[in-house]
Amino acid sequence: MYQIKDLLIRGQKDTRSGFGDAMAEMVDNEKIVALCADLTGSLKLDAFKEKAPNRFFQAGIAEQNMIGVAAGLSLSGLIPFATTFANFATARVYDQIRQSIAYSKTNVKICASHAGITLGEDGATHQIMEDIGLMQMLPHFIVINPCDYYQTYQATKAIALTQDPTYLRFGRPVLPVFIPENAPFEIGKALKLNDGKDITIVATGHLVWEAVQAIEILEKEGISCDLLNIHTIKPLDLDAILASVKKTGKILVCEEHQRLGGLTSTIALNLSEIHPTPLKSISMMDTFGESGTPNDLMKKYGLSSENIVKTIQSWLAL
Amino acid sequence: MTKNIEISPKTLAQQVRRDIVRMVYEAKSGHPGGSLGCVETLVSLYLDVMDLHSEFRMNGQNEDMFFLSNGHISPVWYSVLARIGYFEVRELATFRQINSRLQGHPTPYEHLPGVRVASGSLGQGLSVAAGAALAKRLAHEKNKVFVLMGDGEQQEGQIWEAASFAAHHKLDNLIAMIDVNGIQIDGRTQDVMNNRDLAEKWKSFGWEVEIITDANDYDLVTARLKSIKAKQNQPVCVLLHTVMGKGVDYMENSHKWHGNAPNQAQFESAMNQLPSDLLDY
Numbered sequence: 001m002y003q004i005k006d007l008l009i010r011g012q013k014d015t016r017s018g019f020g021d022a023m024a025e026m027v028d029n030e031k032i033v034a035l036c037a038d039l040t041g042s043l044k045l046d047a048f049k050e051k052a053p054n055r056f057f058q059a060g061i062a063e064q065n066m067i068g069v070a071a072g073l074s075l076s077g078l079i080p081f082a083t084t085f086a087n088f089a090t091a092r093v094y095d096q097i098r099q100s101i102a103y104s105k106t107n108v109k110i111c112a113s114h115a116g117i118t119l120g121e122d123g124a125t126h127q128i129m130e131d132i133g134l135m136q137m138l139p140h141f142i143v144i145n146p147c148d149y150y151q152t153y154q155a156t157k158a159i160a161l162t163q164d165p166t167y168l169r170f171g172r173p174v175l176p177v178f179i180p181e182n183a184p185f186e187i188g189k190a191l192k193l194n195d196g197k198d199i200t201i202v203a204t205g206h207l208v209w210e211a212v213q214a215i216e217i218l219e220k221e222g223i224s225c226d227l228l229n230i231h232t233i234k235p236l237d238l239d240a241i242l243a244s245v246k247k248t249g250k251i252l253v254c255e256e257h258q259r260l261g262g263l264t265s266t267i268a269l270n271l272s273e274i275h276p277t278p279l280k281s282i283s284m285m286d287t288f289g290e291s292g293t294p295n296d297l298m299k300k301y302g303l304s305s306e307n308i309v310k311t312i313q314s315w316l317a318l
Numbered sequence: 319m320t321k322n323i324e325i326s327p328k329t330l331a332q333q334v335r336r337d338i339v340r341m342v343y344e345a346k347s348g349h350p351g352g353s354l355g356c357v358e359t360l361v362s363l364y365l366d367v368m369d370l371h372s373e374f375r376m377n378g379q380n381e382d383m384f385f386l387s388n389g390h391i392s393p394v395w396y397s398v399l400a401r402i403g404y405f406e407v408r409e410l411a412t413f414r415q416i417n418s419r420l421q422g423h424p425t426p427y428e429h430l431p432g433v434r435v436a437s438g439s440l441g442q443g444l445s446v447a448a449g450a451a452l453a454k455r456l457a458h459e460k461n462k463v464f465v466l467m468g469d470g471e472q473q474e475g476q477i478w479e480a481a482s483f484a485a486h487h488k489l490d491n492l493i494a495m496i497d498v499n500g501i502q503i504d505g506r507t508q509d510v511m512n513n514r515d516l517a518e519k520w521k522s523f524g525w526e527v528e529i530i531t532d533a534n535d536y537d538l539v540t541a542r543l544k545s546i547k548a549k550q551n552q553p554v555c556v557l558l559h560t561v562m563g564k565g566v567d568y569m570e571n572s573h574k575w576h577g578n579a580p581n582q583a584q585f586e587s588a589m590n591q592l593p594s595d596l597l598d599y
Contacts, residue, residue, distance in 0.1 A: 072449020
């Protein structure tokens with residue numbers, strides 16, 4: 001159990017570097033192979049490539065083939081990490097993933113950077129916010145969306161130890177590293193970052209930091225928030241969510257993703273079945289993004305600590 | 319070879335044809351045309367060309383591996399896998415029925431021996447085979463990876479991504495075979511979407527190209543595949559010229575039989591055309 005006031009900021013880093021650093025550290029595991037579709041630097045795979053050139057495969061700008069090659073590599077017992085930007089790692093290759101990985105249950109780790117609106121200036125073509133929905137719909141798939149550099153590092157190491165097809169989603173912006181070094185990372189288990197009684201905040205990915213900032217403001221106003229960091233979208237830690245909403249009676253879901261198909265939809269569906277709970281969502285409201293700085297975009301589309309504060313203030317004032 | 323089958327390949331091929339027609343007839347659906355055209359190729363691979371362990375191993379280590387990319391010709395594959403002993407021949411009767419391992423299109427989902435990755439959605443098998451070939455090279459294995467595709471399937475873009483990949487990474491243990499029967503669902507391949515000169519295309523992508531002019535001639539296809547396997551030093555594409563529906567007169571060279579099941583009279587006619595000394599399933 002943590003409390004936000006105890007969280008220490010240990011520098012500023014991007015989540016993708018957590019992936020790259022973990023890959024470089026795992027290089028001695030000869031089962032691990034990496035593939036990339038012409039974005040090696042962006043995926044922070046240069047160190048892995050340098051240390052294990054025979055286990056790094058350049059796929060070129062040909063993602064459909066990369067997915068199939070990864071599936072074929074896995075059959076021998078190798079653990080392929082197939083990497084590119086999130087848009088090209090999911091939407092562009094969905095049928096390839098569905099048939100050659102999900103249905104075939106091949107042990108492929110699809111690791112995707114530049115997910116969400118925080119990709120920024122490249123604009124909506126690259127800012128996928130439908131990927132969590134796409135990937136969690138696939139039977140057999142594990143879907144993980146870590147929140148900071150360190151949690152991405154932990155997640156990367158954790159998925160190498162499983163036999164499941166897995167989607168690991170991370171991004172580009174540089175954010176505080178705030179997940180404690182002694183925090184456990186268990187696939188499918190929520191990480192509780194604050195204990196409160198007035199409302200449950202469930203956050204995933206980059207919005208966990210926004211939620212942390214929001215709670216600091218809300219606590220000064222006497223509003224106490226439970227904060228659950230859901231890093232594993234699937235399988236969802238419903239027990240943790242249920243325990244929290246039974247206490248608070250309200251839930252706010254925060255995600256850098258479309259509300260349709262994302263964590264919001266999944267939690268709403270599950271709670272409706274077992275413990276109907278008033279729910280609000282900080283997420284993309286059925287719209288595409290645009291070019292801009294990550295900060296400006298998060299503010300404009302309401303994926304911000306300010307909007308979390310405002311939403312909770314007005315909700316609790318009713 | 320580690321597969322000890324006492325039946326002659328040609329006798330087996332004839333029985334495989336009977337199995338194909340019976341499976342599609344009883345399921346009232348399936349793809350007999352391409353299946354019949356590829357009988358000699360698959361029998362040859364499993365009986366005479368590939369080095370295989372006596373039991374199926376998912377990881378394919380230290381044996382040749384086969385992937386079927388054009389998964390709709392599952393009847394021929396299932397029959398061959400059963401007839402060489404990967405599973406009981408009587409299981410062929412479950413083809414396309416509920417609770418069967420013999421799905422309409424092949425899948426490892428139900429743990430059918432012989433199948434390593436699902437296929438059906440076209441264009442994906444060559445990529446998977448390239449991955450398996452890469453893995454063999456990493457493991458310093460000498461065995462080969464075979465994949466069979468359709469000629470209509472050559473219209474899928476992913477195949478050309480995979481073609482570039484295999485040549486770029488110099489996969490000299492990968493043998494891609496194309497069933498060139500010139501026919502797809504909507505008609506002649508050249509009319510539906512002209513593939514133009516497949517041999518030149520594959521050559522321009524950096525592959526060696528071999529052409530087997532009559533891949534329904536068992537001795538010819540066997541001799542050629544053995545020789546290709548033995549002397550390979552780059553990725554090889556083998557154009558197998560076959561006759562869709564081979565062995566059943568009313569099915570031969572007709573796109574109508576790409577994915578249609580025979581009625582009772584047609585079934586009986588086919589059985590009469592395919593006498594066999596072996597027992598039906």
